[in-house]
Amino acid sequence: MDQLLTELEKQKIEWETDCPLSQHSTFRIGGRARLALFPDTREKLVGVLRMLQDAGIPVLVVGRGSNVVFSDGGYDGAVILTDKCRAVRVCGERIYADAGVLLSKLANEAREASLSGVEFAHGIPGTLGGAIYMNAGAYGGSMDAVCVATECYDLDSGRICTFRGAQQAFGYRTSVFEQRGRYVILGAELALKVGDPSRISAQMRDYWERRKASQPLEFPSAGSVFKRPEGHFAGKLIEDCGLKGLTVGGAQVSEKHAGFIINRGSATCEDVKRLVEQIQAVVLERTGVALECEIRFL
Numbered sequence: 001m002d003q004l005l006t007e008l009e010k011q012k013i014e015w016e017t018d019c020p021l022s023q024h025s026t027f028r029i030g031g032r033a034r035l036a037l038f039p040d041t042r043e044k045l046v047g048v049l050r051m052l053q054d055a056g057i058p059v060l061v062v063g064r065g066s067n068v069v070f071s072d073g074g075y076d077g078a079v080i081l082t083d084k085c086r087a088v089r090v091c092g093e094r095i096y097a098d099a100g101v102l103l104s105k106l107a108n109e110a111r112e113a114s115l116s117g118v119e120f121a122h123g124i125p126g127t128l129g130g131a132i133y134m135n136a137g138a139y140g141g142s143m144d145a146v147c148v149a150t151e152c153y154d155l156d157s158g159r160i161c162t163f164r165g166a167q168q169a170f171g172y173r174t175s176v177f178e179q180r181g182r183y184v185i186l187g188a189e190l191a192l193k194v195g196d197p198s199r200i201s202a203q204m205r206d207y208w209e210r211r212k213a214s215q216p217l218e219f220p221s222a223g224s225v226f227k228r229p230e231g232h233f234a235g236k237l238i239e240d241c242g243l244k245g246l247t248v249g250g251a252q253v254s255e256k257h258a259g260f261i262i263n264r265g266s267a268t269c270e271d272v273k274r275l276v277e278q279i280q281a282v283v284l285e286r287t288g289v290a291l292e293c294e295i296r297f298l
């Protein structure tokens with residue numbers, strides 16, 4: 001480990017030992033990671049991955065931590081946080097961006113270049129990498145509609161590879177990266193369309209107002225807990241089962257939006273897990289619908 005830290009210093013890669021993961025998740029939940037790394041370029045991200053693999057240290061890669069629940073026991077390995085890798089380049093109707101670029105920044109860059117297609121992503125509090133991994137979407141838009149190529153580091157071969165078009169295997173909240181779990185997303189190429197900047201701005205404002213009105217943004221959360229079951233809305237099913245306000249420890253079904261679990265201040269990963277199980281059991285018994293988690297327990 002000492003040798004690794006010396007090498008990180010030499011390569012000017014920021015790191016922290018015994019890092020509280022709760023500070024790197026929008027849910028504010030999680031124990032400590034043995035080591036956290038904050039590379040600020042794509043090259044450093046690849047360098048860090050190679051160093052950790054050579055040292056035999058287990059690796060977990062996250063973006064903004066807005067769709068994850070870190071374990072209360074933390075992580076006995078290295079967590080790489082990509083959100084400092086944030087280069088963005090606009091070229092005609094294409095945007096080339098690093099995995100760690102925040103979606104809000106991406107949407108703003110697109111608007112400034114009069115490009116339409118990522119307005120939907122403006123209020124999603126994650127990174128481009130996390131959004132591609134999850135095929136994030138909102139208000140009828142999703143990453144699969146704009147992401148034409150994704151560059152990755154293959155953890156098995158140690159090679160850099162590019163997935164284009166259908167190779168990315170996007171589906172509802174899934175992608176080849178989520179399905180195979182062996183690729184670290186380094187960056188992507190997005191194909192947008194020229195649009196009217198004032199209409200783009202108005203659209204982004206409208207989506208943001210709708211979020212503020214319907215989502216419990218004043219509390220820590222990881223967004224919608226469950227995937228949308230076919231023919232239903234998870235939040236509506238949960239609300240109809242009378243589960244708004246149901247609480248386990250510090251975790252509570254939001255009164256504002258039943259599809260969200262909020263952290264009332266002291267929630268643990270175990271609280272969230274138990275609350276999720278209770279919701280799933282009640283909804284299944286009363287409606288026959290099996291709710292599947294969208295948030296990821298790491």
Ligand SMILES: Cc1cc2nc3c(=O)[nH]c(=O)nc-3n(C[C@H](O)[C@H](O)[C@H](O)COP(=O)(O)OP(=O)(O)OC[C@H]3O[C@@H](n4cnc5c(N)ncnc54)[C@H](O)[C@@H]3O)c2cc1C
Nearest residue numbers: 062063064065066067126127129130131136137138185223
């Ligand atoms: C208030 C709120 C509202 C939200 N609204 C929406 C919404 O409208 N639509 C929606 O789809 N989601 C929504 N989310 C969920 C979340 O913001 C998105 O899924 C987002 O795209 C996740 O990005 P992230 O960088 O935070 O990913 P993380 O939470 O850090 O990671 C998510 C998963 O992706 C993996 N991952 C992250 N980066 C990489 C990488 N570079 N390479 C490989 N794997 C990686 C992680 O290991 C993890 O398994 C919301 C969340 C919150 C808190």
